[in-house]
Amino acid sequence: MTTVAADRPHTDNPYALSHLDTLESEAVHILREVAGEFERPVILFSGGKDSIVMLHLALKAFAPAPIPFSLLHVDTGHNFPEVLEYRDRTVAKYGLRLHVASVQEYIDAGKLRERPDGTRNPLQTVPLTEKIQAERFDAVFGGGRRDEEKARAKERVFSLRDEFSQWDPRRQRPELWNLYNGRHAPGEHVRVFPLSNWTELDVWQYIAREHIELPEIYFAHEREVFARDGMWLAAGDWGGPKDGETVETRLVRYRTVGDMSCTGAVDSGATTLDAVIAEIAASRLTERGATRADDRLSEAAMEDRKREGYF
Structure with missing residues (x-):
């Protein structure tokens, strides 16, 4: 593919890493760092391309062993059927454990109320945070990238959340020399973004190179x-x-x-x-x-x- 060839480094050094190899290496390092620092990490998996790439990286990071993380999906009840089918097929293919936080269940129980515009995306927060607390997850992987949106652009790779799962930009920690501080108090957890430095184009080129479905x-x-x-x-x-x-x-x-x-x-x-x-x-x-x-x-x-x- 021309897209793969374009990723090759322009150097005679046979040991030089390509652009995609560098991003992959950084993400694998982050995944392994979390596995070593935390007790109950989980991967937020929606069946979208970024979470699919993140799962692919986790499979590569720990092969031939199974990945030491379960998956978590916040189901709004308004998901695309094609994506839910892909999610379930992937979980079965790799023998993974999937946790589902259902927005519909919260609405049925009277804990959440439908919005006038019909959208349920803003309603995901409560089911997500309560599932994290109930399962005692201390690190939660997300597929967010800095190129997507300005709020995501200023978030660290390791993003500390307090006991209420809230984010305070003023409490962000320095990450010099790719050193990540996962220290947290009881009740707190860390959101982890292995794809922070990727762009949308990087993601698609990596999907092409790795032949990811x-x-x-x-x-x-x-x-x-x-x-x-x-x-x-x-x-x-x-x-x-x-x-x-x-x-x-x-x-x-x-x-x-x-x-x-x-x-x-x-x-x-x-x-x-x-x-x-x-x-x-x-x-x-x-x-x-x-x-x-x-x-x-x-x-x-x-x-x-x-x-x-x-x-």
Whole structure:
């Protein structure tokens, strides 16, 4: 593939690492560091491309042994069926243990209330934080990257959360020379981001190089969608479309995967990895900026959610 060849270092040194090799090495180091420092780590796994790459890295980091972490998914009840099918198939394939925190169960129990706009993405925080506390997870891996959004750009690789799972930017610790401080008090935990220094393009080039399987919604396909706030949203039980919003069938794909009510598709004819990579390389909008309605609630929407316990 041309995408793989482009990753080769421009040097005669046979021991020089390519750009993707360097990112992979850093992520593997972080995964192994957590395994050595913490007692009950867990990988947040949504079935999206970043968590898929993170799981792939964990499998490589500890091979031939099984990975020493279980998986955790916050199920909003409005997830894409293709992604849930991929999640369950992956868990079965590798014999992994999956914890599920269900937003629907919290709504049914009266602990959460549906929002007027139908989106459940902001409702994930309480089920997530209570599952972390109930299972006593002391380190939680997330697939967040600094290129996605400005609040994520200023977060450390090891991000300390207090006993209420809240994030205080003023309590961040220095990480000089790739030294990570996992010390935490009882009740606190650390969010860990092995892909912090990756870009969306890096992720796709790595997927191509490693031949990683993805849910089919990441590639161009026909889907019934409607326009809202400059995005193509999928029609569904979550409350869309409203009166005056017309459903049409378009050739689209998804750059990021989240709750159906706030994750927009993009017009695309990219059906192969090379086509997707060419599309991403030409884009001037981040995936979240282009396709995530939950980040448009305010200028500080992501940071506000992170302070409350969101990833």
